[in-house]
Amino acid sequence: MKKQIEKNIKSLLHSIWKSGDMAISWTKTSIPGKRTPFFIKNKNQIDQLVFDTFCAVSLATYLTEFNRKEILPEDFKGKLHITCKPCDARSVMQLFSDMQVSEELVNLIVIQCDGIADESKLTKIMSGYVSNIEEENDRFICKGIGGTEKSVPIRDCWLDKCSDGKNCDLPYYYGYYFVGNETEYRKRISNLLHTKTDLVQDTMSPKELKKLVNKELSSCIRCNACRNVCPACFCSDRCVFEQPKVNVKYLDSEDASKNNILYHMIRFNHVAPNCTGCGECERACPMSIPLSMFYxxxxxxxxxxxxxxxxxxxxxxxxxxxxxxxxDLV
Ligand code: SF4
Ligand code: SF4
Ligand code: SF4
Structure with missing residues (x-):
């Protein structure tokens, strides 16, 4: 099924591609289970794209770089095609509504998605080393240390956001191509249980909330990965953390261990209104801080x-x- 979807994405791109176009999609790396963003700058490269259970990275973030002309080839004069899982498409919608990228320039290709694997969960199950992964129906057949083979249910490796369907809704937007069977997709997500309880509860007292924030954020090393990967965080070099002129001691990353709470409070305030819950911040965090619970x-x-x-x-x-x-207050 995934192979057919990948084939259909390629056919669609071949059929709509015009001279001067560009596309953002995914391709394989030499590491099993790792997929990387792939910038397609001419039609001959379309067949190198990949769509499978490991395409976890949301490409929406690149639209802001596209808008700032950072990833544009010199001869770009056409459309930018972007392949998205439905949850990523919601981040693109938000960028449209925040006027961070022009809808006129973008062709949104939304792909039927049955859940995406978190490669780090699979690596953990395989005790840290995976030399080969094959997908067979609803299982991964993995080779680990010394050639040992293990069959792992794909569902056990899903990204956390895939398990409750809360992020899977298609946007209300008529301008996208859908690759796959949209009716089947809508049926599948309506059957997912929206029952997972959020870890931060309204019933928590301010004291309990503060304790939770301190506990979870204390290991933050202020690497900025969560900020850089976030499609809702688009101030770029205007970001308060990039202003050498603003000499605010508490924002100094050298002082990280004491002041990383302030860093996160600023981020919470800045992106809470437009955070789509894509989970990219948590996926990118090298310290495995469960940022999604706050967002x-x-x-x-x-x-x-x-x-x-x-x-x-x-x-x-x-x-x-x-x-x-x-x-009031305006
Ligand atoms: S949240 Fe839904 S749409 Fe997004 S990757 Fe998971 S299953 Fe796919
Ligand atoms: S990615 Fe993690 S460690 Fe890095 S700044 Fe964000 S929360 Fe801190
Ligand atoms: S804060 Fe995290 S979950 Fe929200 S949009 Fe940014 S990366 Fe996605």
Whole structure:
């Protein structure tokens, strides 16, 4: 099925490609289970793209670089095609509605997704070393140390966000191509159980919340990976952490162990209104800090307060940017 979907993505790209176009997709690396972003700059490269159970990276983040012309080839004069899982497509929607990239320039290709594997979970199951992975129906057949073989259910390796379906909704947007069977996809996600309990609960007292924040964030080394990978974090060199002129001691990454809470508080405040819950921050964190638990909490607050779900459409403005002069506090 995945092979057929990959074939269909390639056929679609071949059929819509015009001279001067570019595409962002995934390709293989030499490490089993690792896929990497792939920038397709001419039609001959289309057949090197890959779509399979390991395409975890969200490519939406690259749209902001595209907007700043950082990844554009000199002769770009066409459209940018981007392949997305449905959860990534929601981040693209949010970038459209935040006016970070022009819809006119982008061709969104949404792919039927049955769950994506977290390669690090598989490596853990295989005690740290995997030399080969084959996919057979709903299992991975892996070779580990000394050629030992193990059959692992794919479901046991899913990214956390795949297990409850909360991120799988398709956006309300008519401008995308869908590769796969959309009816089948919608049926599958409606059957997923939305029962997983969020770890940060409204019933927590401020003291309990503070304790949880301190505990989880104490190992942060301020590497900025969570910021750099986040599609909702697009200030780039205007970011407060990149301002050499602003000499704020508490923002100094040298001082990380004491002040990383402030770093995260600033990030929480900046991206809570447009965080789509994509989980990329947590996936990229070298210290395995469960950042999603906090962003899920903000997502929930956004919904309870404003009935607003970031990434749902290309046009609804994020709530903390939509106000009328004369409203309280404006
Ligand atoms: S959250 Fe849903 S759409 Fe996203 S990778 Fe997981 S299963 Fe696919
Ligand atoms: S990726 Fe992890 S360690 Fe790096 S700044 Fe973010 S939370 Fe801290
Ligand atoms: S904060 Fe994390 S979950 Fe939210 S949009 Fe950014 S990377 Fe995704």
């Amino acid at each position: 899920k909490y903000f997502n929930r607050l956004m919904w309870e307060e404003f009935e607003y779900k970031p990434g749902k459409t290309n046009s609804e403005r994020q709530k903390l940017l939509s106000y009328h002069l004369g409203e």
